[in-house]
Amino acid sequence: MTREVPYFDRALETSPPERLRALQWERFRALAREVFPANRFVTEKWKAAGLRSTDDLVSWDDFFRLPCTTKAEMVEDQAAHPLFGSNLTYPLERYIRVHQTSGTAGAPIRWLETPESWRWWGRCWSFVLRGAGVTAEDRVFFPFSFGLFIGFWSGFEGACQLGALVIPAGGQDSPTRLAWMEALGATVLVCTPSYALHLLEVGRQRGLDPAKLPVRITVHAGEPGAGIPEVRSRIEEGWGAKCYDHAGMTEVGAYGFECVEQSGLHVNQAEFIAEVIDPASGVPADEGELVLTSLGRAGSPIFRYRSGDRVRLTSEPCPCGRSFPRLRGGILGRIDDMLIVRGVNVFPSAIEGIVRRFPAVEEFQIEVFTRSAMHEVRLLLEVDGPADRVARQVVEAMRANLGIRVEARAVPAGTLPRYELKAKRVVKKT
Ligand SMILES: [Zn+2]
Numbered sequence: 243m244t245r246e247v248p249y250f251d252r253a254l255e256t257s258p259p260e261r262l263r264a265l266q267w268e269r270f271r272a273l274a275r276e277v278f279p280a281n282r283f284v285t286e287k288w289k290a291a292g293l294r295s296t297d298d299l300v301s302w303d304d305f306f307r308l309p310c311t312t313k314a315e316m317v318e319d320q321a322a323h324p325l326f327g328s329n330l331t332y333p334l335e336r337y338i339r340v341h342q343t344s345g346t347a348g349a350p351i352r353w354l355e356t357p358e359s360w361r362w363w364g365r366c367w368s369f370v371l372r373g374a375g376v377t378a379e380d381r382v383f384f385p386f387s388f389g390l391f392i393g394f395w396s397g398f399e400g401a402c403q404l405g406a407l408v409i410p411a412g413g414q415d416s417p418t419r420l421a422w423m424e425a426l427g428a429t430v431l432v433c434t435p436s437y438a439l440h441l442l443e444v445g446r447q448r449g450l451d452p453a454k455l456p457v458r459i460t461v462h463a464g465e466p467g468a469g470i471p472e473v474r475s476r477i478e479e480g481w482g483a484k485c486y487d488h489a490g491m492t493e494v495g496a497y498g499f500e501c502v503e504q505s506g507l508h509v510n511q512a513e514f515i516a517e518v519i520d521p522a523s524g525v526p527a528d529e530g531e532l533v534l535t536s537l538g539r540a541g542s543p544i545f546r547y548r549s550g551d552r553v554r555l556t557s558e559p560c561p562c563g564r565s566f567p568r569l570r571g572g573i574l575g576r577i578d579d580m581l582i583v584r585g586v587n588v589f590p591s592a593i594e595g596i597v598r599r600f601p602a603v604e605e606f607q608i609e610v611f612t613r614s615a616m617h618e619v620r621l622l623l624e625v626d627g628p629a630d631r632v633a634r635q636v637v638e639a640m641r642a643n644l645g646i647r648v649e650a651r652a653v654p655a656g657t658l659p660r661y662e663l664k665a666k667r668v669v670k671k672t
Pocket of ligand 1: 502503
């Protein structure tokens with residue numbers, strides 16, 4: 243007997259763009275009516291922008307006139323209104339969970355969830371898992387520490403909603419997690435791309451070949467890694483599985499996912515409104531900063547949030563039949579993270595793409611020095627094999643493929659950090 247899969251709505255995911263647009267508008271209007279009178283953060287912000295009541299919101303032009311929200315504003319608001327800020331639509335007792343951002347880029351932001359918004363998170367994640375081909379028959383393994391960071395908590399909820407068998411694997415070291423995966427017959431692994439690579443390394447050290455485990459799908463988030471072809475193929479080969487990328491943020495939700503065609507991240511237009519703007523001028527663009535509005539989180543909403551992620555949006559049809567547009571190449575990088583190496587603009591993800599072509603490089607770090615507003619890059623490489631030769635080859639590949647000159651230095655095995663959560667491989671030096 244096949245278990246019922248809730249929220250599976252192929253008709254929705256393949257419906258014509260006009261229908262999705264109409265659905266978004268309906269949901270946005272209902273959300274605005276609920277939020278605007280009650281949420282101090284939104285009331286003040288929209289009033290300052292000239293909105294008198296939600297009756298003023300009659301067309302998409304009115305939506306695009308609403309001011310964008312930035313991360314700095316959220317941080318400031320929480321500092322001014324401890325503990326949880328003023329972006330709350332309901333009294334505190336209506337909320338059931340608190341999470342916070344990972345804090346990899348500055349002060350963490352706390353976020354409260356209601357029972358409804360938590361179900362919504364799970365629903366968004368079930369799009370992600372279904373997109374990758376996960377079904378109710380799968381056993382989904384979460385090697386995640388289940389702390390304050392929302393990370394894979396929401397993925398766990400999504401896998402529950404899908405009806406899969408979910409395996410929580412917090413509070414364990416990597417060898418134990420591998421042993422559990424084997425013992426419990428995990429078929430899906432959900433973690434950061436860095437951690438999937440680290441588990442491969444641990445497996446190799448213990449004489450266990452992860453490709454022999456029944457894992458058939460890996461789903462990743464938290465870093466651009468799984469969208470980098472060289473990282474993806476390393477994960478797919480090592481695990482003998484298909485590797486899928488997904489995109490989400492604590493402030494926004496799980497908004498992007500890959501389908502089995504693996505040709506970019508679909509943006510879930512049933513639950514989010516996505517725009518792409520030129521980050522400098524704010525005018526709409528095909529490539530630029532992704533701006534997101536979540537449609538299912540009335541308790542702690544976000545409208546026109548500047549994600550800081552650089553993307554390239556396309557509405558070309560996908561062979562999977564979904565009409566959700568796609569981000570080509572996934573998240574290209576954080577706008578703030580872009581490096582200018584001797585006049586050449588380059589994202590750390592592009593550097594990672596080249597480094598990962600060298601199977602001998604186990605782990606790496608990017609040291610960045612700033613000299614008169616220009617960046618100089620030194621790569622630290624943990625190499626299994628002839629270190630100096632590999633380092634020279636990496637330098638040459640950087641020059642040939644990215645047009646940048648970098649320094650590379652081999653460091654002893656096991657000296658660079660390994661990551662379970664978001665990897666932080668770029669280290670700024672003064
Ligand atoms: Zn597709």
